[in-house]
Amino acid sequence: MEKEYVKAFAQNLKMLIGDMTITEFAKKVQIPQQTISRYLLCQREISLTNLCKIADYFDEEIDFLIGRKDC
8 A cells, every 4th residue: 555645745746847857857856767757656655865855956845745734
């Protein structure tokens, strides 16, 4: 069974990426494209390092990204 924060993170990341391609976003945050794809498909839990990279890139709180806090 998927953890709720994994699903919330995938949904929030999709929203934040918007029209940007996964490849383009992956290059900007310096995370492999395949890893980003797995996050979006709820196939992989995010590491703390990558969570911080993404939070910093979007200037968002980690609690928002993982669904513990509304925007």
